[in-house]
Amino acid sequence: MEINTEMDRKGINLMDYKEAGLTRNEYETLKNALDREPNKTELLIMGVMWSEHCCYKSTRNLLSMFPAKGKNVVAGPGENAGIVDIGDGLGLAFKVESHNHPSAVAPFQGAATGVGGIIRDIITLGARPVASLDGLFFGDISKQKTRNLADGVVKGIGGYGNPVGVPTIGGKTFYSPRYAGNPLVNAMCLGLVEIPKIISSKTAKAGQLVVLLGSKTGRDGIAGAAFASTQLAEDTKTSRPNIQIGDPFVEKLLIEACIELRDKDLIVSMQDMGAAGITSSSSEIAAKSKVGMILDFEKVPLRENDMEPWEIALSESQERMLLIARPEDMEQISEIAQKWDLDSAVIGHVTENKDYLIRNNGKIVADIPASLIGDGCPSPEWKMTRPASIEKRWNFDLEDLPENTDMQKKLLSLLKNPGLSDKGCIYEQYDSMVQTNTVTGPGNNDTSVIRVKGTEKLIAISMEADPWKCDLDPYRGATETVGRSIRSLAVAGAEPLGMTNCLNFASPEKPDQYWVLNECVKGMADFCKQVECPVISGNVSLYNETINGSILPTPLVGIAGLISMKEDLVSSGKWQEGDHIYYAGMPNPSLAGSYYQLLITGGISGRPLPFTPEAEQDFLDRAVKTAKNRLVSSGRTIKGGGLLVTLAKECIASEKGAAFDMNIPTRKDVFLFGEGGPRAIYSVPRSKVVAFKHQWNGFPILKIGEVRGDRLLVNNDIDISVVELTKAWRLK
């Protein structure tokens, strides 16, 4: 083999493996596999490809706990996103991905390119993106710095999602000072594809061409993936060159061009270029297709002429796709690219052997076995220790909490809490209706719902996280997180199709933090197994900490569910005058890690409710049947803020009052403000009350009130007009 020796010598002198981001062990593994010293370009490539962001080395073992199989799964983990079969020959592709570090440094561009990246993951499968959701976690919103950052992130999401024409139909917003220096921006996208038209990244064959489609390659975002896999520097300004710049207009052209190419069957295989750019996309195709590849870098269209091969290899310039095409199709491909004003260039070809070879003007600059790049990274064995402080966190005696008298004041305070109040100022900046499929968009709803044109079907999507409870007890918190999402779908009438998740955690290198991560994954996996919800895709974001501390453990889940007929949808906020209101669920929630506890005590403590698999399953089955048998006018699960906040939100959304005379079986504040467990509020038309009670026979339900008038009345505690509730919730 002929290697550019000058570069090699220079490389070793200039380039230490640590600078490339490799550990000693990784460097040795690489050297042994190559049977020689890697050169500079190779070291830099491997530094990025073996970063946590690209190869999940710390979490590979953990992720294997998730159930990946299921009767509807068409594509699971390993592809760019998972796909589930929704019937009628259609597949639903979806995935969530983080863009946390870039958003901390450059809120607008960081969030914008996060949206762009996840949309390209969906396009890569040959699917048309149909909806987006966003999980946003910010610091204390009363601080100007947080407000500026949040404003930039929201503008970035809208600034990208709106022009691209993918509606933002929901999400999750959460505030805690623990995110002050390290906000989280998780973007989820869903797409629809006719199953025979799905494009795989595993189908390249020798003799086919490697084609770049989209923007030119520049110096932006070089080694961004490696940047995402380290702790954030205190002065984030120095990280600016790691940030990519997005152009939603080009992305929109790319979507249309890819769909046209797909429809004309001109794409053999495809990968988007996100993290680690050309290297990652091409080597992944080579490794998954079990072929070799030769790339000629002088053929890559560049923004700047004097780029080094390693810069070309690792540039994260946005809005580019890597296609594998048959030689005879190239003419047609160029014509379609030209129609959409996009660059296209053949930059290499697929070979029989298993070598991944990069040449520049004929000289070899890198030569690595493709399989090594993809799967060769040794998994580090992080130590795990249960933190000694965990029992201390569980120390919460209800007796110490004075039983509150002014419930109304507390309710109003909670409705004004930024985590529970109206998020209109965020979601009204997003186009939530483009594509005309949005049945339930963002706002005062339990789930987001889109319809599938040409069918009777609806898809319900719920995004959830519960970081406080994960902080108190990672296993229980994680089960509650999945529970929140899946219960909302069931109440809407949807059967779960699959889950995607984003694991946002601090460094795995600290044993107690790795334990938290492990417990959370275990909790999520156990819930998913119990309810047979496959985990079809996901993303891991570690090292979310600054010198001021780490974020709350934040596993975020996005679950999609199917409603076969639109008449089966149960919405929230649809109270009808005279309906009976039922509470379904156990009457003993917990104040541990609740909004109420934080409001009263200024902190969180205690142990959240344990996971009760049978009760969860029973609740989900009954909730779906309740929807299918069309027994209720409105339904809403009880989540953040507890029962009273849920009732208030139903009043606000329904623009109707209700009178409650509850025989409270536990302590009043616990029953009214406690959180956790499978619980929901249903409003039942009088004519359906008997059937409803029959449906829930054997599960604890309680008639608590009736829809009536324009005031919310609860025992002797609450007497307030719906108008006043609405004003508080809207912060007016």
Place this chain on the structure above:
Amino acid sequence: MITSVIIFPGSNCDRDVIHAISENTGTKVESVWHKERVLPEGTGLVVLPGGFSYGDYLRCGALSARSPIIDAVKEHALNEGLVLGICNGFQVLLETGLLPGAVLTNKTLTFICKKCYLRVERNDTPFTKGYKKEQVVQFPIAHNDGLYFLPPEKLENLEKNGQVVFRYCSESGKTDPEFNPNGALNNIAGITSRSGNVLGLMPHPERASEDILGGKDGVIMWRSIQRWIERE
């Protein structure tokens, strides 16, 4: 009736308006790429759809107004053919000069997407015949630059000529400033040419054309157009 929906690079409501018109009128709808120079034979209605043509670069609609197809659209308008511009399509019409005025960035300085009430000011146009005069309808808006602007004299003329077709209002039809989402002068949401055959509006009737999407007020517009063209 044949509708031609012009597709510019960056249009993103083209498929929505095609769906709304074909589902609600059962008539033929053709997609026309902006680089074409002639409209399909028998075109009765030309729609310039919403979206972000050319990424809103330079000025919203400015680049699209110079697309090859625009000459054919102007000719269609001169020959009393119907032209409808929705959102970005309205911005394109302003840039072509087929409609007077300009739109500026919303007074909130943000993109706004929400349902809005509009008062139908004229029901004698081909687009609005099916509405009652002063009927309040609900169409969503979704734009960053929708503040309709004209210098005072020209605005006065526009009003005098009765060219204002839709105005932002309350649920009961009040046009107080608080019901104006974007700061448009005189709450103007949509205007017509003097001859009445060109209509431009910021709100999206195609997003209000099915019960499952939360409203059907837009359907009346499609049916009005259909009746107008088929009667001709």
